[in-house]
Amino acid sequence: MSQQNIQDSLLRFMTCGSVDDGKSTLIGRLLFDTKTILTDTLTQIEKTSKKRGMAAIDLSLITDGLQAEREQGITIDVAYRYFSTGKRKYIIADAPGHEQYTRNMVTAASTAHLAIILIDARKGVLTQTRRHSFLAKLVGIPHIVVAINKMDLIDYDENQYKSICEDYEKFAKEIKLSESRTIEFVPMSALNGDMIVARGESIHWYQGPTLLDILEKTTADYAGKDKNFRFPVQFVCRPHASDDHQLHDFRGFMGRVESGSISVGDEITVLPSRYKSKVKSIQLGDITLNKAISEQSVTILLEDEIDISRGDMIIKSNDAIEPTKNINAMVCWLSETAMASSRAYLIRHTSRESKAKLDKIDFKVNIETLGHEIIPNLNMNDIAQVTFKLAQPIMMDAYQDNRSTGAFIIIDESTYHTVGAGMID
């Protein structure tokens, strides 16, 4: 475990696949074999398994959802599950995999460091496999594990496994998935527990790591994490009215280091005002730090009294980004209500908000064929390249360079619902 990295003690991953691929069984197996499932839950599952006439415990019931979903036999939403090994904590984002749930996949992918793409060994690489892989790439997940499941149903046939791997590799090359991304393959049977946590007895020809081995050694990185310092100000602390006179001049700029790092003494620039100063102190609660790294929430104090408010961004002075009012981005439309191209929307980018108007829709990506199509409007689950004009400038990076400052959400001004997600080109 890296000692210099706040995140390496925690890995977030998502699972892509449908119920038919054994996704729920896989998650159930991971939780069961890491001893996360406690007896009362197991008793419940045993009861339900019996009620449904099954001989053995059905591990997929562990991830069984809400009553509303059970009634309709569908999965509405991303569910989050947790387990720990001695080494680190894991957060699983379990997203339903059907086409109409593109928005759920994008949601789950937005916080994942790794995606497990499930393939049914009997079926090989399917359209949905391509779709899941494309989305994982779009949302910038740096690590992919292709889990070839149900090996028990093809008699653990090594040749068939290899041919699926080759098919996938060919496709991965086509969509340039392997650029700046790791891809690993594991043969498994989630049902029997082979190659998930334990190696099992049946896949003796496979010498590589189990799924859990891969998870344990994967670094929890994302684009831009260790690169340029980005500190969107969330809140300004000015306790001047407090009884403590020493605090009279206290001005703390509170936020989370989205990427890079900052040390006491560093020269900084505030955007969009371009005021310059130096870091006087970095605080986390009542502790004073020398240096803050990506993903740390801290309070920064500056040498000079300058006016900074929520939505401003602090960067290092030897670095430069230009505030901009034009953005070109890949947008996933999340709302059942189609985008109305004549309306203004709100865009939330870091801690900043701006009104935005659609300039043009360049093209839509057909997520089945990956071809481009010209469309007049965005409907739910559409992914399209779009240009917006903003009322206020934002301080952005390209999404592929920085997962935090390259992302935004679109909010409907009348309902206030989140209707879209964007990744800046």
Added chain:
Amino acid sequence: MPTLQNLTHLDWLESEAIHILREVAGQCSNPVLLFSGGKDSLCLLRLAEKAFRPGRFPFPLLHIDTGHNYNEVIQFRNFRAKELNERLIVRSVEDSMKRGTVVLKTPHEPRNKHQSVTLLEAIAEFEFDCCIGGARRDEEKARAKERIMSFRDEFGQWDPKNQRPELWNLYNAKVHKGENIRAFPISNWTEMDVWQYIEREKLDLPSIYFAHKRPIVRRLGAIVPITPLTPKKDHEIIEEIMVRYRTVGDITCTAPVESTADTVHKIIIETASTTITERGATRLDDQTSDASMEQRKKEGYF
């Protein structure tokens, strides 16, 4: 000066929670933090200190008092609010009963579900636009899909089909008048994380979290504490055994577990080897139906 050595998952979880609290403060005009004196809300208070000190909290604290609380917890609640010098608002289910907005079916029935009414009344009274709560996704399956910022309509209802997608760490807490956001900064924490954080931060807790001797009876496999609200039944035999509480709530439906763990560290060891979930062990009201939490949430429970 401390170095960056040994940053753990607790640092990540802490940082995420601080970020969420600051987003609430930055986006909402009149938020409130729900504080019961229980362990999860005590973690929230420490996180709020880390998020906002040396300033005051940008929100008051609110407790919805069922009137079915252990004295130790209420005293601890008052003590902690005073120690932090933050404003504590208490609204009680009993006042809702007097107003006639809460009607009990039986005099001693659990009041957990009635808290929703009193909470909604308090939200209306103070015009809160966001309630910060200590719920966690690992607690119960209706929570596994809960957003960090969960949208509630004018009736305080949670509609699982009408939740805002939540991407990256971009939260949307915008609401119209009357609507409400429930924000859960420790969504991604497990019971173990909470205990480890309590140990690391050396947080004080109400005494009933630690092993103590208590008169109980065994009823249908559960340990039922004997109190004025929960008297023994005729044929039952009172035992005095060492117990502790894993959650604190309505006396009539919160059961202790047998334990000799009298320090946080011993509790962590017990938690690591426990075989029953937190709610399974201690919440008598969740067992009525597989989906009872989901039902309560739809009715406005936090």
